[in-house]
Amino acid sequence: MLLVLEQLVVVVAAIKSKSKYVKSATLQALCLSALTLPGLSIADNAAGTDASMHGKSNTNSASETPKQSLKQSDAFDEIDYQYTIYQEGKRDTYDTAPYTIDNNGIMTSTGPYKYQTNLQPITVDSEHASSRFRFGDRTRFGFNYVQDVWSGATPWFTTAAGNFMIKANPQSLVGATYWANGAGGGQLFDAKNKPLTLAAFDTNTSTILATSPSRIQHVLGYASPEMRNQADFKLGYDFDHAALDIGGGLSVERDYLSQFGNLAGRMDFNQKRTTLNFGLSYTNSATHATSTTNSSSGTVLDPSVNVSQHQAMSMLPGDVPVYEQIIKGTREDGTISLALSQVLTKNSVLTSGVGYTRSSGYMSNPYKAVMVYNMDPNWRSDGGSGAVLPDTAFPGVQMATSGGPVAEQRPHLRNQLNWDISYRHYIEPLNAAGKVGYNFFHDDWGINAHSFDAEWRQALGDSWTLTPHTRYYSQSSASFYTPYLLYTNGDVSPQDPGYLTPLASQHFSSDQRLSSYGAISGGITLGKQLAQGLNLELGYEYYVHKGALAISSGTGDYADYHYYAASATMRVNLDQLSLRGGAYDNYGLSDWLGNLFGGNDVESISANSSHQHNHGLAPAGVMFSHMLSHAGETMVGYRYMRDTQSGNYLQGAQALSSTQLTNSQACMPLGQCTMLSNSMDMNMHMVDLMYAPTDWLNLMLMPQFMSMSMEMNMPVAMSMTAMGGGMNMPALRDFQGSGGFGDTGAYALFKLWDGDGQHLHLTQGISAPTGATNIRQSSPGGPEYYYSYGMQLGSGTWDYKPSLTYTGILNDWFWGGQVSGTHRLENLNNQGYRQGDIFQTTAWGGYKLTPWLSSTIRAVYTAQSKMVGTHTNVNTVAGVPMWMPEDNPSNYGGFFVDVGFGATVSMPYGKLAGHSLGFEWLQPVSTNFQGYQLDRAGALSATWNYKF
Amino acid sequence: MLLFFKKQQDMKVKILIILLFIGFFLTGCAEVKPWQRGNLAKSIMANDPSPLQSSFRQHNYSSREAAGATSSGATGGGCGCN
Known part of the structure; x- marks a missing residue:
């Protein structure tokens, strides 16, 4: 710079x-x-x-x-x-091997062993x-x-092997919480403060017979x-x-x-x-x-x-x-x-x-x-742990009577x-x-x-x-x-x-x-x-x-x-991109603005420019709306969509109060709802890469990045009713956030008909399940649970995404329509559920206000069928009923009508020639949910693309 | 007193070395005329040809190593991931 x-x-x-x-x-x-x-x-x-x-x-x-x-x-x-x-990478950790007791009452251990934790590492x-x-x-x-x-899991503190271990079978559990095995009490150390493990112990006399070096391990927090x-x-x-x-x-x-x-x-x-x-x-x-x-x-x-x-x-x-x-x-x-x-x-x-x-x-x-071991200098005589260790046999050995983490x-x-x-x-x-x-x-x-x-x-x-x-x-x-x-x-x-x-x-x-x-x-x-x-x-x-x-x-x-x-x-x-344009290389932004308001030969310039196209005259929220018409052309683009839900919960199309929700079936058969969300935001960032190998075929790759957030609350009345005797949930948070790589789409667009200002093309697409479906909440030492379906980053299934698009243009007017669908190609994803299929149809009309600015209006009808199956891991906090309507698979899908208002700015010439920038706001008009869902509050789309 | 003098002398030597070093920097090199700088102008000879790449790499280092603290800007806080 x-x-x-x-x-x-x-x-x-x-x-x-x-x-x-x-x-x-x-x-x-x-x-x-x-x-x-x-x-x-x-x-x-x-x-x-x-x-x-x-x-x-x-x-x-x-x-x-x-x-x-x-x-x-x-x-x-x-x-x-x-x-x-x-x-x-996943981290190694240590645990102490189980003891075996022989017929004479002598307990022996082979010492600590190493294993790889199944805790998801930092991503x-x-x-x-x-x-x-x-x-x-x-x-x-x-x-x-x-x-x-x-x-993911990150080091929380460090202990001797066996002081803290992952609950139950450490090698099979994913995302388990830690169990404090006596929290350091009874841990032996040598004279140099290195941890020791009991190698042999006489259970008849409670006497330590032999020690061997132990290991140090990280206790990971998730x-x-x-x-x-x-x-x-x-x-x-x-x-x-x-x-x-x-x-x-x-x-x-x-x-x-x-x-x-x-x-x-x-x-x-x-x-x-x-x-x-x-x-x-x-x-x-x-x-x-x-x-x-x-x-x-x-x-x-x-x-x-x-x-x-x-x-x-x-x-x-x-x-x-x-x-x-x-x-x-x-x-x-x-x-x-x-x-x-x-x-x-x-x-x-x-x-x-x-x-x-x-x-x-x-x-x-x-x-x-930091793990603090409490060392009692008189531990032998105090006999806190019941173990007896003769001074002469193991000089310098010391034992902690208790311990715990300190900030x-x-x-x-x-x-x-x-x-x-x-x-x-x-x-x-x-x-x-x-x-x-x-x-x-x-x-x-x-x-x-x-x-x-x-x-x-x-x-x-x-x-x-x-x-x-x-x-x-x-x-x-x-x-x-x-x-x-x-x-x-x-x-x-x-x-x-x-x-x-x-x-x-x-x-x-x-x-x-x-x-x-x-x-x-x-x-x-x-x-x-x-x-x-x-x-x-x-x-x-x-x-x-x-x-x-x-x-x-x-x-x-x-x-x-x-x-x-x-x-x-x-x-x-x-x-540098603008250098490609040819005749209007030196046509700067200020010239362009000057022409805009001065009304010079704008039309003649734009008509001559190699960047002048009538493509892209569809609302920003419509995907696959146009094709590259010449072999060898490439387009790069960025698409942003924000979808918001807030306000009341609806049952079907009917608004409910939180008391009504408490007494409803919204969380059945899980139980009565204990939490509600106030608002949910979903942000999608998509990169469009499009290439035309021939005049009639376009190939398109669309990776996407997702981020979601949800604000929740727990009405006291609701939790009192739902939890009967009352319950504390220190580990619950009033928000959830998730994000990362979403599903990746690959598409082929086929031109069916082109002529007289009208155009028809068919899109065949596959969406690969690259987005995670195992996003969950946990905290060091606290419980953990999987986030609800809407907070996961992908569908978890391979999906088929066809669409048929028609566009037309006459003078300053343009119009179009599209029918599109999403069909899940698998019965269930590996979490045990399948999102509903989606059918959408839309029609729009637009007018070019100036050579560079156009406005659009459109109507959208969307139908999404019910979800099938249940996330096997949702609501796995033992004994804690934390149910939200979003945790219930029957509260997804519905029938929706929206109206969209959009504007598109296309740079016909000058140093930004070939670029276009579009915005569209989708306003919900009619909503009929499956089950109980938080009301829709509109969606914003923004696109930028550049064709060359 | 003698000790003090010796220290002062050490100091002078140090300053002299530093001055020599700077002098070398400023004048000691062969003069490269503007029209001889075609190679230096190539993008691969830039100090940092891929700034976003290197800022990502540097962010990873500085969040994982004790010596990363002198880079400016925010690296974030939180739970050991940054």
């Missing part, structure tokens, strides 16, 4: 100087193109920059003509879209949209939006689906030999809010051979974490941490109150950074930077705990230093570039970290780039890192309320990120220029974290894990 603007300035300067100094056109061309990039692309290495800052031009070489260079310098307006998946699905635009010659604006949806949204912006201004950027943004989660601002600058020296970057940034973050049970974050000891109690949901008069623990805290981070880039030779650049960060405030993780306590101040250096070199014979880098990190928590990375960027032909990379990272542990604590408080009994008080002023954490370990990662990025200005990048990386990979003594293998990360990125450079 910096770079491109600089190019512009340089080019303008060079053109101005042309008459005086530059005589040869060839020389001028060389100068212009050569001046454009150097020095600047290296400029954005300062720690104060982020993705929105990393602008750059795609290609440029010394052989380009001045005209091309000028166009390249225009290449700033860009829209990028990225979809990423992060997936950790993160993210969408990242980024755009950069320029206003005038020197001002530019960038905007970023990120949405993450994640869930996180329900959570969502993070981040938006940030950057405003920049370019001077002749410098640039200044100011930016800010925020990241929002239910339990964490982060706001940040930054200032970055760049100065060029030595004809841009040297570039100095500096950055300042400030971040303010607030934690507001709710522990669904007291045990999930452990006892909070630190008096400076703001802990409050919040009465749990669904309290009944006369019950013993159950509370949730809310941890609040704020932290501040300030960073200052400085980086220098130097062009060394015509093929090499060296960059180096330093950064300092000061963090203060609440830096602990509210969901991480981690990190220092409230952290100073961090960072230094990095990187070198990159162009290897001319191979048309490749190599980059090597090193980074050193030091902080006053005792951590020193080194990372080495190398990257090889290989250009292949005109349009491909292949970039393998590798990285090694190693860190030492924080001084207060400990897998667990052995704790003694003199003669004070662990039952004494003040027993743990001396710990309150200490620092401790079992977070594996503060342990000593090493990591190796490697991956590959494949870049393909699909067309001028349109780039696709695919990336993959595999990462292994191991204690044994640390430069110096790492922690044990209990913390080892790995992940893979994959990404797909589409980059659309609007300026």
Whole structure:
């Protein structure tokens, strides 16, 4: 971004100087193109920059003509879209083997054994949209939006094997909760505080005969689906030999809010051979974490941490109150950074930077705990566990009498230093570039970290780039890192309320990120220029974290894990795309606006433009509404749909009060409803990729990303009735969120008839069940249950999706109709149910108000049949009746009529030619639900597509 | 006093080394004329040719490693996933 603007300035300067100094056109061309990039692309290495800052031009070489260079310098307006998946591998854990007792009463064990937990590991699905635009010659604006949806099991605290285990048969249960096996009482340790296991025990005399080394294990907590949204912006201004950027943004989660601002600058020296970057940034973050049970974050000891109690949901008069623990805290981070880039030779650049960060405030993780073993120095004589151990036989052996998790306590101040250096070199014979880098990190928590990375960027032909990379990272542990604590408080009994008080002023954490370990990662990025200005990048990386990979003594293998990360990125450079248009290349947005209002030769221009088509004149909410009419054409598009339900519950078409619902059959045969939803939102993001191999056939691929949320409540009257004696539900939440990759559609469109402004085509499609149907809620130590059908991300079945579309156009009027369906091709999905088939028919009419703006109105009739089967895992919380109408499969489907109002903007010419943008609002007119469902509140559709 | 002087001398040596280093940066390299920078202008020689890719990668590192804290911007909080 910096770079491109600089190019512009340089080019303008060079053109101005042309008459005086530059005589040869060839020389001028060389100068212009050569001046454009150097020095600047290296400029954005300062720690104060982020993705929105990393602008750059795609290609440029010394052989380009001045005209091309000028166009390249225009290449700033860009829209990028990225979809990423992060997936950790399943973790290993340990359990103690069952004891066997022989005829003499001697109990023996083979010691701990390792197994893989079936808990779903951390998965993160993210969408990242980024755009950069320029206003005038020197001002530019960038905007970023990120949405993450994640869930899965993550380390909660660390214990000796067997202290906590997964309920029942650990190897067969999915998503089970933990069972505290005596919570550490009776755990043996050697003189070096390493855990021991009983190898042989005489049950006649209660005497330990032999011990053997035990293992350390992570106790994993399972996180329900959570969502993070981040938006940030950057405003920049370019001077002749410098640039200044100011930016800010925020990241929002239910339990964490982060706001940040930054200032970055760049100065060029030595004809841009040297570039100095500096950055300042400030971040303010607030934690507001709710522990669904007291045990999930452990006892909070630190008096400076703001802990409050919040009465749990669904309290009944006369019950013993159950509370949730809310941890609040704020932290501040300030960073200052400085980086220098130097062009060394015509093929090499060296960059180096330093950064300092000061963090203060609440830096602990509210969901991480440390296992505290209570060590009674007189345990032999006290005989708490009934075991007797002769001193002489096992010197130095000690035993915990009890134990439990305590919230981690990190220092409230952290100073961090960072230094990095990187070198990159162009290897001319191979048309490749190599980059090597090193980074050193030091902080006053005792951590020193080194990372080495190398990257090889290989250009292949005109349009491909292949970039393998590798990285090694190693860190030492924080001084207060400990897998667990052995704790003694003199003669004070662990039952004494003040027993743990001396710990309150200490620092401790079992977070594996503060342990000593090493990591190796490697991956590959494949870049393909699909067309001028349109780039696709695919990336993959595999990462292994191991204690044994640390430069110096790492922690044990209990913390080892790995992940893979994959990404797909589409980059659309609007300026470069517009270069394809031919005659109207230089027709800018301002010209276009000028013509719009000046009423110049708009019609003649649009008529001549190669981008003028009558396609796409259907409402934004209609899918498969048009075909590409020429072989070889391609279209990319993005489609967004938001569907909202709120207001009253309806039975059929009749509104009900919550009291009426309580006495209804809405949740039968499960029971009486205990919870209701207030509102439900479903967001769908679809990427349209369309290609025409022939004039009569189009192929289309449509991956989609879903995110859903639901707000719930539990009317007291309802829960009293439903639960009889009354019940506390500390683990219930009043919201649900889910999201991630949805089902993927593949379609073929066949042209049946085309002529006289009218068109008919048939679409045959298959939807693959790539969306999850096992989304569930759980919390560390709490119960878990599967989300209702509507919160799952896909149908779980292969679906057949045919449609027949008719469109017509006459002068400024256009119209169309479509009949479409969804038929489930499987009897039941692997969760045991099948969504109802869908039939839809729609008709629309529209009018072109101007050559670029049209409006539409349409009617839609939709029918969806009943659901078949039942989600085998819905409502599996033992003994807790938590039923919502949405949990009942008979409350899905119905008959609906909607009216849609839409507008479509098509850019017929100019630099945005070929783009169209459509919106449509669907207003429910008639609703007749199957069973009991929350009323429909309308749907919004928005589409963008570009054909070339 | 002697010790203090020695320390000061160390300091001077350090400053001299740093100045030399900066001097090398600014002037020590062979001058690369603007028209010799065609290779440097290639996209594969950019500092970061795939900014979204690298920001994703960096986000993963910084949420999994202790040394990630100096990158600016928000990484989010919550339960150990970021």
